Amino acid sequence: MISQTRSGSGITVAVVGAGGNIGSHLVPHLGRCDGLSGVILVDPDHYTVANLRTQAFPGVDVGQTKADVQARRLRNINPHLDVTSIPEEIERLPWGRLSADILLSCVDSRATRLYMNLVACRLNLPWIDAGVGGNANLARVTVLAPGAGRPCFECSWDERDYAAVESRYSCNHANEDGSTAAVSTSSLGAAVAALQIFELERWLGGGDALGTELVIDLKSRNFFPSRLDFNPSCRMSHESIEIERIEHSPEELSVNAALVKLGDDIDAPLNETWLRVTRSWFATQLTCVECGHVRQELLLAASLTDDDLRCQVCGERTVPAGIDRIDTSHPDPVLNSSLADAGLRSGDVVTVGTQAKEKHYELA
Ligand SMILES: [Zn+2]
Numbered sequence: 001m002i003s004q005t006r007s008g009s010g011i012t013v014a015v016v017g018a019g020g021n022i023g024s025h026l027v028p029h030l031g032r033c034d035g036l037s038g039v040i041l042v043d044p045d046h047y048t049v050a051n052l053r054t055q056a057f058p059g060v061d062v063g064q065t066k067a068d069v070q071a072r073r074l075r076n077i078n079p080h081l082d083v084t085s086i087p088e089e090i091e092r093l094p095w096g097r098l099s100a101d102i103l104l105s106c107v108d109s110r111a112t113r114l115y116m117n118l119v120a121c122r123l124n125l126p127w128i129d130a131g132v133g134g135n136a137n138l139a140r141v142t143v144l145a146p147g148a149g150r151p152c153f154e155c156s157w158d159e160r161d162y163a164a165v166e167s168r169y170s171c172n173h174a175n176e177d178g179s180t181a182a183v184s185t186s187s188l189g190a191a192v193a194a195l196q197i198f199e200l201e202r203w204l205g206g207g208d209a210l211g212t213e214l215v216i217d218l219k220s221r222n223f224f225p226s227r228l229d230f231n232p233s234c235r236m237s238h239e240s241i242e243i244e245r246i247e248h249s250p251e252e253l254s255v256n257a258a259l260v261k262l263g264d265d266i267d268a269p270l271n272e273t274w275l276r277v278t279r280s281w282f283a284t285q286l287t288c289v290e291c292g293h294v295r296q297e298l299l300l301a302a303s304l305t306d307d308d309l310r311c312q313v314c315g316e317r318t319v320p321a322g323i324d325r326i327d328t329s330h331p332d333p334v335l336n337s338s339l340a341d342a343g344l345r346s347g348d349v350v351t352v353g354t355q356a357k358e359k360h361y362e363l364a
């Protein structure tokens, strides 16, 4: 699904966090960058008045989704680019929607970076990650092309990094809404965005993304370039997956039909065949934190809405628990429901397999 050539005019870039402190400064440069034909902009947030201080967007667009606003800016700068706006969290997105040649990320949470590392490894995508830190004076750009023997984002991680996975960079200011998501200055965001574009242009020009990191302390004017090392005991498997596109949509296939049809494709005995989805596990049980009521479900956890998560007895919050894989041991109502009913969407990548073998399919 992914072309690796950098000659000609077919390069598509996917930007995750496209409307924030770094992303909003980055996007206009993409419109002026030679060698790009497509840009996918992913950002779930909406612009607020507070964002006007640190992010690049017109004030009339307060209240609009960041992805849509930046897509419009980009089309105005370069009407020849194929621009796709996706106002969603990357963690909820079917992997087929990320059919790009390279990922650029401008996100503010380690948990999201961890997830992006999984996506980059499995889809064999080069990845340029940008971040800020250190009282709004550190700019960082990391260039990676994970693979066998090549460093990934987690190769340099130790226990403390994993423990801090929920924390966010640059929490030195609180936002107007009281949240502590990364807030850096407009100038720092713009500086990091420019560095990220330099690295993209280096890659577009044929440079290899072997694993480098550049950190600049803009207050002390020090810069720290480094080469990242592959770690043989890295927690992340660096293996990429081959994905076959199929004609069937999640509406057309029942869980059982998917197990039969795709299991047959790999000659797997039906009673040993399982199915999972690359982006999420399945919630099978929702337990109310207030009244203890338990509801049985089969819904992709990443597809659960606030409504799904509300207790049907008392209206309080429920906690989902579930499984990675589904198989023919599930009751008939589950097996006969469609993949769409189970929360799968067009572009979702499903893995069908047995203990011995597995294969990956992208749903139409
Ligand atoms: Zn690694």
Ligand SMILES: [Zn+2]
Pocket (backbone or CB within 6 Å): 288, 289, 290, 291, 292, 293, 311, 312, 313, 314, 315, 316
């Ligand atoms: Zn309840």
